[in-house]
Amino acid sequence: MSDDLLAEFVDAIPMPALVVDQTERIIAANTDAKALLAQNIVGRHFATILRQPQVIDAIEQSLHTKGPTKTRHLSNDGAQDTTFEVECRYMNGVGAVEGGAMLAIFQDVTHVEQASQMRRDFVANVSHELKTPLTALMGFIETLRGPARDDAVARERFLQIMADEANRMNRLVGDLLSLNRVESEERVRPKEQLELSGLLQSTLNSLRPLAEDADVELSLTAPEGPVSLAGDSDQLRQVFTNLIENGIKYGGSGGSVEVIVISSERDTAMRGPAVRVQVIDKGPGIDAVHLPRLTERFYRADSHRSRQLGGTGLGLAIVKHIINRHRGRLRVESELGKGTAFTVILPR
Ligand SMILES: Nc1ncnc2c1ncn2[C@@H]1O[C@H](COP(=O)(O)OP(=O)(O)OP(=O)(O)O)[C@@H](O)[C@H]1O
Numbered sequence: 001m002s003d004d005l006l007a008e009f010v011d012a013i014p015m016p017a018l019v020v021d022q023t024e025r026i027i028a029a030n031t032d033a034k035a036l037l038a039q040n041i042v043g044r045h046f047a048t049i050l051r052q053p054q055v056i057d058a059i060e061q062s063l064h065t066k067g068p069t070k071t072r073h074l075s076n077d078g079a080q081d082t083t084f085e086v087e088c089r090y091m092n093g094v095g096a097v098e099g100g101a102m103l104a105i106f107q108d109v110t111h112v113e114q115a116s117q118m119r120r121d122f123v124a125n126v127s128h129e130l131k132t133p134l135t136a137l138m139g140f141i142e143t144l145r146g147p148a149r150d151d152a153v154a155r156e157r158f159l160q161i162m163a164d165e166a167n168r169m170n171r172l173v174g175d176l177l178s179l180n181r182v183e184s185e186e187r188v189r190p191k192e193q194l195e196l197s198g199l200l201q202s203t204l205n206s207l208r209p210l211a212e213d214a215d216v217e218l219s220l221t222a223p224e225g226p227v228s229l230a231g232d233s234d235q236l237r238q239v240f241t242n243l244i245e246n247g248i249k250y251g252g253s254g255g256s257v258e259v260i261v262i263s264s265e266r267d268t269a270m271r272g273p274a275v276r277v278q279v280i281d282k283g284p285g286i287d288a289v290h291l292p293r294l295t296e297r298f299y300r301a302d303s304h305r306s307r308q309l310g311g312t313g314l315g316l317a318i319v320k321h322i323i324n325r326h327r328g329r330l331r332v333e334s335e336l337g338k339g340t341a342f343t344v345i346l347p348r
Pocket residue numbers: 175242246247250251281283284285286294299300301302303306307310311312313314315316317340
């Protein structure tokens with residue numbers, strides 16, 4: 001195969017690829033390979049370009065055995081670390097020099113790596129979250145069988161704690177299942193027509209007992225007349241329940257949680273008709289360092305307080321997925337000592 005033909009062939013490979021012949025020089029490289037490694041690499045010894053030992057080994061071995069090898073090439077594209085899977089294949093009749101040449105193809109597997117890292121983190125988080133209440137339950141069972149066996153007062157108290165811990169596990173499993181359901185439907189657009197003011201009013205009503213216990217005043221300000229949109233009413237109810245509940249739980253010291261509905265024909269964020277629902281509290285607020293990560297699963301700004309209040313850290317992750325499904329946006333503004341405002345923007 002002539003060098004021109006080889007160059008053309010390598011250029012047609014839709015990912016970084018290069019050819020090294022038996023003189024150990026790079027005899028062809030496509031644009032992606034040049035972008036990844038360096039511009040003038042054709043003609044150079046491969047080991048001066050590819051300096052990672054495992055890559056050098058794989059290429060040397062492929063040239064030596066005239067067989068396939070496989071390795072990883074680690075890089076950084078300026079924004080993040082990237083991982084490439086490198087496949088080396090031997091081609092007997094290729095190259096000007098006797099004996100053929102090897103083709104190395106670099107496949108970007110960064111997203112695969114990230115996904116498997118996320119899965120590992122997720123499993124570790126879930127196990128950790130379940131383990132804490134489970135350990136408590138097991139401890140109390142031991143105590144009830146032994147030292148507290150005949151102590152009626154202690155037994156009552158321990159059973160209460162056990163019920164709380166079991167509830168926490170139950171809530172966690174419920175939240176995980178609901179997150180799973182929301183994620184699996186994320187691409188299915190909701191079709192149901194619903195009226196938002198009524199939905200918010202009934203959500204607020206069901207949270208009234210919680211608010212009264214926490215000494216928090218709940219209020220709703222909505223436009224006169226119906227606010228209609230296409231959505232999933234159960235899911236939107238869950239969104240506002242989570243936001244208002246957070247306002248009561250974490251911002252309750254401010255004494256109020258306000259819900260404000262604003263409907264407009266041309267929303268700046270949605271570039272079209274949309275409705276904004278703001279959930280505002282006057283509590284301690286959230287430090288700016290936490291804001292970008294609030295909707296991550298299990299992320300808590302104040303983990304001690306959240307756990308104490310029975311939170312699973314999944315509430316806002318569920319909120320985000322439901323809003324995504326509705327093609328909406330979630331915004332958070334918060335100032336320490338002043339309070340927090342979550343805004344849900346939904347297209348109409
Ligand atoms: N209005 C708020 N004021 C202050 N902090 C808040 C507010 N809302 C949320 N947070 C912080 O964000 C974290 C994440 O909230 P999220 O609703 O996802 O989890 P959670 O409330 O801990 O658990 P869950 O909602 O599953 O019971 C909370 O732990 C809390 O630290």
